[in-house]
Protein backbone atom coordinates (compact mmCIF):
# COMPACT_ATOMS: atom_id res chain seq x y z
CA UNK A 1 0.00 0.00 0.00
CA UNK A 2 2.90 2.32 0.73
CA UNK A 3 4.03 1.66 -2.83
CA UNK A 4 0.60 2.66 -4.19
CA UNK A 5 0.69 5.89 -2.24
CA UNK A 6 4.11 6.81 -3.53
CA UNK A 7 3.08 6.06 -7.09
CA UNK A 8 -0.06 8.17 -6.82
CA UNK A 9 1.89 11.03 -5.27
CA UNK A 10 4.59 11.22 -7.93
CA UNK A 11 2.04 10.83 -10.75
CA UNK A 12 -0.28 13.52 -9.32
CA UNK A 13 2.47 16.05 -8.66
CA UNK A 14 3.96 15.44 -12.12
CA UNK A 15 0.62 15.94 -13.89
CA UNK A 16 -0.23 19.04 -11.87
CA UNK A 17 3.16 20.50 -12.68
CA UNK A 18 2.59 19.91 -16.40
CA UNK A 19 -0.96 21.33 -16.45
CA UNK A 20 -1.25 24.06 -19.09
CA UNK A 21 -4.47 25.77 -18.08
CA UNK A 22 -7.22 26.10 -15.45
CA UNK A 23 -9.37 23.51 -17.17
CA UNK A 24 -6.71 20.81 -16.96
CA UNK A 25 -6.07 21.71 -13.34
CA UNK A 26 -9.74 21.25 -12.56
CA UNK A 27 -9.71 17.82 -14.22
CA UNK A 28 -6.75 16.82 -12.02
CA UNK A 29 -8.46 18.11 -8.89
CA UNK A 30 -11.41 15.81 -9.61
CA UNK A 31 -9.09 12.93 -10.56
CA UNK A 32 -7.02 13.04 -7.34
CA UNK A 33 -9.28 14.67 -4.75
CA UNK A 34 -12.77 13.83 -6.02
CA UNK A 35 -15.15 11.33 -4.46
CA UNK A 36 -14.13 8.53 -6.82
CA UNK A 37 -10.41 9.27 -6.71
CA UNK A 38 -7.76 6.60 -5.94
CA UNK A 39 -6.91 8.44 -2.74
CA UNK A 40 -10.49 8.17 -1.53
CA UNK A 41 -10.58 4.51 -2.43
CA UNK A 42 -7.52 3.94 -0.25
CA UNK A 43 -9.26 5.76 2.62
CA UNK A 44 -12.16 3.31 2.29
CA UNK A 45 -9.77 0.42 2.94
CA UNK A 46 -8.75 1.75 6.38
CA UNK A 47 -11.49 -0.09 8.37
CA UNK A 48 -10.13 -3.45 7.16
CA UNK A 49 -6.69 -2.77 8.71
CA UNK A 50 -5.29 -3.39 12.19
CA UNK A 51 -5.27 -0.59 14.75
CA UNK A 52 -1.56 0.17 14.20
CA UNK A 53 -1.75 0.05 10.43
CA UNK A 54 -4.80 2.32 10.49
CA UNK A 55 -3.03 5.21 12.23
CA UNK A 56 0.00 5.02 9.95
CA UNK A 57 -2.00 4.81 6.71
CA UNK A 58 -4.43 7.53 7.81
CA UNK A 59 -1.56 9.96 8.42
CA UNK A 60 0.12 9.00 5.16
CA UNK A 61 -3.07 9.46 3.10
CA UNK A 62 -3.85 12.80 4.75
CA UNK A 63 -0.42 14.15 3.99
CA UNK A 64 -0.77 12.93 0.37
CA UNK A 65 -4.08 14.74 0.10
CA UNK A 66 -2.55 17.91 1.51
CA UNK A 67 0.40 17.71 -0.85
CA UNK A 68 -1.88 17.34 -3.90
CA UNK A 69 -4.16 20.21 -2.73
CA UNK A 70 -1.18 22.46 -2.18
CA UNK A 71 0.33 21.61 -5.57
CA UNK A 72 -2.98 22.50 -7.27
CA UNK A 73 -3.25 25.71 -5.26
CA UNK A 74 0.33 26.73 -6.12
CA UNK A 75 -0.20 26.01 -9.80
CA UNK A 76 -3.40 28.09 -9.68
CA UNK A 77 -1.47 31.03 -8.21
CA UNK A 78 1.06 30.57 -10.95
CA UNK A 79 -1.60 30.89 -13.64
CA UNK A 80 -3.15 33.97 -11.99
CA UNK A 81 0.21 35.70 -11.77
CA UNK A 82 0.86 35.00 -15.45
CA UNK A 83 -2.59 36.40 -16.36
CA UNK A 84 -1.78 39.63 -14.59
CA UNK A 85 1.60 40.14 -16.21
CA UNK A 86 1.31 42.19 -19.42
CA UNK A 87 3.18 40.74 -22.32
CA UNK A 88 4.00 43.78 -24.45
CA UNK A 89 5.19 41.59 -27.31
CA UNK A 90 1.67 40.25 -28.00
CA UNK A 91 -0.25 41.85 -30.90
CA UNK A 92 -3.04 44.17 -29.69
CA UNK A 93 -6.70 43.31 -30.21
CA UNK A 94 -8.20 45.31 -33.05
CA UNK A 95 -10.60 47.96 -31.76
CA UNK A 96 -13.67 48.82 -33.84
CA UNK A 97 -14.92 52.36 -33.48
CA UNK A 98 -18.39 53.42 -34.59
CA UNK A 99 -18.45 55.49 -37.75
CA UNK A 100 -20.95 57.66 -39.55
CA UNK A 101 -23.70 55.81 -41.39
CA UNK A 102 -23.22 56.07 -45.16
CA UNK A 103 -26.39 58.20 -45.49
CA UNK A 104 -25.18 60.69 -42.85
CA UNK A 105 -21.76 60.82 -44.49
CA UNK A 106 -23.21 61.46 -47.97
CA UNK A 107 -25.67 64.02 -46.65
CA UNK A 108 -22.81 65.90 -44.98
CA UNK A 109 -20.66 65.68 -48.08
CA UNK A 110 -23.46 67.19 -50.19
CA UNK A 111 -23.92 70.02 -47.68
CA UNK A 112 -20.16 70.67 -47.53
CA UNK A 113 -19.95 71.12 -51.29
CA UNK A 114 -22.63 73.83 -51.11
CA UNK A 115 -21.25 75.39 -47.92
CA UNK A 116 -17.97 76.02 -49.72
CA UNK A 117 -19.77 78.27 -52.21
CA UNK A 118 -21.61 80.25 -49.55
CA UNK A 119 -24.70 78.21 -48.69
CA UNK A 120 -25.68 78.02 -45.01
CA UNK A 121 -27.00 74.78 -43.47
CA UNK A 122 -30.43 75.10 -41.83
CA UNK A 123 -32.26 72.05 -40.49
CA UNK A 124 -36.05 72.06 -40.55
CA UNK A 125 -38.47 70.10 -38.40
CA UNK A 126 -39.82 66.65 -39.23
CA UNK A 127 -43.28 67.50 -37.91
CA UNK A 128 -44.81 70.17 -40.07
CA UNK A 129 -48.21 71.66 -40.78
CA UNK A 130 -50.22 71.82 -43.99
CA UNK A 131 -49.31 75.44 -44.60
CA UNK A 132 -45.55 74.84 -44.69
CA UNK A 133 -45.67 71.43 -46.35
CA UNK A 134 -48.27 72.36 -49.02
CA UNK A 135 -50.14 75.67 -49.18
CA UNK A 136 -47.18 78.04 -48.98
CA UNK A 137 -45.45 75.91 -51.61
CA UNK A 138 -48.26 76.58 -54.08
CA UNK A 139 -49.77 73.11 -53.66
CA UNK A 140 -53.48 73.84 -53.52
CA UNK A 141 -55.95 71.97 -51.37
CA UNK A 142 -57.21 69.83 -54.24
CA UNK A 143 -53.72 68.73 -55.37
CA UNK A 144 -53.50 64.90 -55.29
CA UNK A 145 -50.35 64.79 -53.13
CA UNK A 146 -52.38 66.41 -50.39
CA UNK A 147 -54.47 63.32 -49.93
CA UNK A 148 -53.76 61.08 -47.02
CA UNK A 149 -52.25 58.26 -49.10
CA UNK A 150 -49.27 60.46 -49.92
CA UNK A 151 -48.64 61.93 -46.49
CA UNK A 152 -48.67 60.76 -42.89
CA UNK A 153 -51.15 63.05 -41.16
CA UNK A 154 -51.09 63.45 -37.41
CA UNK A 155 -54.43 63.60 -35.67
CA UNK A 156 -53.69 67.10 -34.36
CA UNK A 157 -54.83 70.43 -35.78
CA UNK A 158 -52.47 73.38 -35.65
CA UNK A 159 -53.57 76.27 -33.42
CA UNK A 160 -53.51 78.63 -36.35
CA UNK A 161 -56.37 77.81 -38.78
CA UNK A 162 -54.18 78.78 -41.77
CA UNK A 163 -51.72 76.01 -40.81
CA UNK A 164 -54.29 73.19 -41.01
CA UNK A 165 -53.32 69.80 -39.65
CA UNK A 166 -49.98 68.60 -38.42
CA UNK A 167 -48.20 65.97 -40.49
CA UNK A 168 -44.82 64.31 -41.02
CA UNK A 169 -43.20 66.37 -43.75
CA UNK A 170 -43.28 64.64 -47.13
CA UNK A 171 -40.32 66.66 -48.48
CA UNK A 172 -37.65 69.06 -47.15
CA UNK A 173 -39.19 72.03 -49.03
CA UNK A 174 -40.99 73.35 -45.90
CA UNK A 175 -37.51 74.46 -44.74
CA UNK A 176 -37.63 76.91 -47.64
CA UNK A 177 -40.81 78.46 -46.32
CA UNK A 178 -39.52 78.53 -42.71
CA UNK A 179 -36.40 80.43 -43.77
CA UNK A 180 -38.19 82.79 -46.18
CA UNK A 181 -40.79 83.69 -43.56
CA UNK A 182 -38.09 84.80 -41.14
CA UNK A 183 -35.23 86.06 -43.29
CA UNK A 184 -34.89 88.94 -45.71
CA UNK A 185 -33.06 88.15 -48.99
CA UNK A 186 -30.35 87.63 -50.03
CA UNK A 187 -29.84 84.12 -48.68
CA UNK A 188 -28.56 80.78 -49.89
CA UNK A 189 -29.54 77.79 -47.77
CA UNK A 190 -28.94 74.04 -47.86
CA UNK A 191 -31.29 71.93 -45.71
CA UNK A 192 -30.86 68.19 -45.15
CA UNK A 193 -33.23 65.86 -43.29
CA UNK A 194 -35.65 62.95 -43.06
CA UNK A 195 -38.94 62.90 -44.91
CA UNK A 196 -41.91 60.51 -44.72
CA UNK A 197 -44.34 59.06 -47.24
CA UNK A 198 -46.70 56.12 -46.80
CA UNK A 199 -45.02 54.14 -49.61
CA UNK A 200 -44.96 50.36 -49.69
CA UNK A 201 -41.42 49.24 -48.89
CA UNK A 202 -39.55 47.60 -51.77
CA UNK A 203 -36.09 47.76 -53.38
CA UNK A 204 -36.54 51.41 -54.35
CA UNK A 205 -39.15 52.73 -51.85
CA UNK A 206 -39.19 53.37 -48.14
CA UNK A 207 -41.73 55.11 -45.88
CA UNK A 208 -38.85 57.23 -44.53
CA UNK A 209 -35.95 58.54 -46.54
CA UNK A 210 -33.60 61.53 -46.71
CA UNK A 211 -33.51 64.64 -48.85
CA UNK A 212 -31.33 67.68 -49.24
CA UNK A 213 -33.05 70.90 -50.24
CA UNK A 214 -31.18 73.92 -51.54
CA UNK A 215 -32.42 77.39 -52.41
CA UNK A 216 -31.15 80.88 -53.05
CA UNK A 217 -33.05 84.19 -53.25
CA UNK A 218 -31.70 87.58 -54.26
CA UNK A 219 -32.25 90.32 -56.83
CA UNK A 220 -31.45 89.11 -60.33
CA UNK A 221 -31.16 85.37 -59.66
CA UNK A 222 -31.55 83.50 -62.95
CA UNK A 223 -31.83 79.95 -64.20
CA UNK A 224 -28.19 80.15 -65.30
CA UNK A 225 -27.17 80.57 -61.62
CA UNK A 226 -29.05 77.36 -60.83
CA UNK A 227 -27.30 75.53 -63.66
CA UNK A 228 -23.89 76.75 -62.55
CA UNK A 229 -24.47 75.75 -58.92
CA UNK A 230 -25.75 72.26 -59.84
CA UNK A 231 -22.89 71.65 -62.28
CA UNK A 232 -20.45 72.64 -59.52
CA UNK A 233 -22.15 70.14 -57.20
CA UNK A 234 -22.23 67.29 -59.73
CA UNK A 235 -18.53 67.67 -60.63
CA UNK A 236 -17.55 67.76 -56.97
CA UNK A 237 -19.71 64.83 -55.98
CA UNK A 238 -19.62 62.48 -58.99
CA UNK A 239 -16.35 63.53 -60.62
CA UNK A 240 -15.06 66.11 -63.04
CA UNK A 241 -16.06 64.29 -66.21
CA UNK A 242 -19.81 64.20 -65.43
CA UNK A 243 -22.27 66.05 -67.71
CA UNK A 244 -25.69 67.41 -66.75
CA UNK A 245 -28.93 67.36 -68.68
CA UNK A 246 -31.94 69.53 -67.78
CA UNK A 247 -35.34 68.16 -68.81
CA UNK A 248 -38.45 70.39 -68.57
CA UNK A 249 -40.76 69.19 -65.83
CA UNK A 250 -43.61 70.38 -63.63
CA UNK A 251 -43.49 71.13 -59.92
CA UNK A 252 -46.11 73.37 -58.26
CA UNK A 253 -43.47 75.32 -56.32
CA UNK A 254 -41.12 76.20 -59.20
CA UNK A 255 -41.62 77.82 -62.62
CA UNK A 256 -39.94 76.94 -64.89
CA UNK A 257 -39.10 73.50 -63.46
CA UNK A 258 -36.66 70.84 -64.55
CA UNK A 259 -35.48 67.39 -63.71
CA UNK A 260 -31.74 66.98 -63.84
CA UNK A 261 -29.86 63.93 -65.12
CA UNK A 262 -26.18 63.12 -64.92
CA UNK A 263 -24.37 61.16 -67.60
CA UNK A 264 -24.29 57.50 -66.52
CA UNK A 265 -21.11 56.83 -64.54
CA UNK A 266 -21.08 53.16 -65.50
CA UNK A 267 -21.32 53.36 -69.30
CA UNK A 268 -20.30 57.03 -69.74
CA UNK A 269 -23.43 57.67 -71.79
CA UNK A 270 -23.27 54.63 -74.07
CA UNK A 271 -26.25 52.90 -72.40
CA UNK A 272 -26.22 50.08 -69.86
CA UNK A 273 -28.59 48.23 -67.52
CA UNK A 274 -28.11 50.75 -64.68
CA UNK A 275 -29.30 53.67 -66.84
CA UNK A 276 -31.89 51.48 -68.71
CA UNK A 277 -29.87 51.99 -71.94
CA UNK A 278 -30.51 55.74 -71.81
CA UNK A 279 -27.02 56.89 -70.86
CA UNK A 280 -28.52 59.30 -68.28
CA UNK A 281 -29.53 58.99 -64.62
CA UNK A 282 -32.01 61.30 -62.90
CA UNK A 283 -30.56 62.87 -59.75
CA UNK A 284 -32.76 65.79 -58.71
CA UNK A 285 -35.62 68.19 -59.35
CA UNK A 286 -35.23 71.97 -59.50
CA UNK A 287 -36.50 75.25 -60.86
CA UNK A 288 -37.04 78.93 -60.28
CA UNK A 289 -39.08 79.54 -57.11
CA UNK A 290 -42.71 80.21 -58.10
CA UNK A 291 -43.79 83.85 -57.51
CA UNK A 292 -46.72 82.52 -55.44
CA UNK A 293 -44.25 80.88 -53.04
CA UNK A 294 -42.33 84.13 -52.63
CA UNK A 295 -45.61 85.99 -52.08
CA UNK A 296 -46.72 83.47 -49.44
CA UNK A 297 -43.56 84.39 -47.51
CA UNK A 298 -44.05 88.14 -48.05
CA UNK A 299 -41.12 88.45 -50.44
CA UNK A 300 -41.82 90.77 -53.37
CA UNK A 301 -41.54 88.64 -56.57
CA UNK A 302 -41.11 91.70 -58.79
CA UNK A 303 -37.95 92.59 -56.87
CA UNK A 304 -36.57 89.19 -55.90
CA UNK A 305 -36.17 85.87 -57.64
CA UNK A 306 -34.66 82.59 -56.57
CA UNK A 307 -33.97 79.00 -57.45
CA UNK A 308 -34.58 75.81 -55.49
CA UNK A 309 -33.60 72.18 -55.88
CA UNK A 310 -34.16 68.97 -53.97
CA UNK A 311 -32.47 65.60 -54.14
CA UNK A 312 -32.91 62.19 -52.53
CA UNK A 313 -29.87 61.19 -50.49
CA UNK A 314 -30.60 57.46 -50.84
CA UNK A 315 -30.94 57.74 -54.62
CA UNK A 316 -27.68 59.66 -55.02
CA UNK A 317 -25.85 57.25 -52.71
CA UNK A 318 -27.22 54.24 -54.62
CA UNK A 319 -26.04 55.73 -57.91
CA UNK A 320 -22.62 56.67 -56.61
CA UNK A 321 -21.87 53.32 -54.97
CA UNK A 322 -23.89 50.97 -57.18
CA UNK A 323 -26.29 49.87 -54.41
CA UNK A 324 -29.39 48.13 -55.78
CA UNK A 325 -31.73 47.94 -52.78
CA UNK A 326 -32.76 50.89 -50.57
CA UNK A 327 -33.59 48.54 -47.66
CA UNK A 328 -29.87 47.82 -47.17
CA UNK A 329 -29.48 51.33 -45.70
CA UNK A 330 -31.85 50.64 -42.82
CA UNK A 331 -30.92 47.08 -41.86
CA UNK A 332 -27.70 48.26 -40.20
CA UNK A 333 -25.85 45.11 -41.15
CA UNK A 334 -22.27 45.91 -40.19
CA UNK A 335 -20.97 43.91 -43.21
CA UNK A 336 -22.80 46.35 -45.50
CA UNK A 337 -21.98 49.52 -43.57
CA UNK A 338 -18.23 48.89 -43.16
CA UNK A 339 -17.80 48.83 -46.95
CA UNK A 340 -18.26 52.59 -46.97
CA UNK A 341 -15.92 53.54 -44.12
CA UNK A 342 -13.21 55.88 -45.27
Ligand SMILES: [Zn+2]
Nearest residue numbers: 264267272275
Ligand atom coordinates in the same frame (compact mmCIF):
# COMPACT_ATOMS: atom_id res chain seq x y z
ZN1 LIG B 1 -25.30 53.49 -68.21
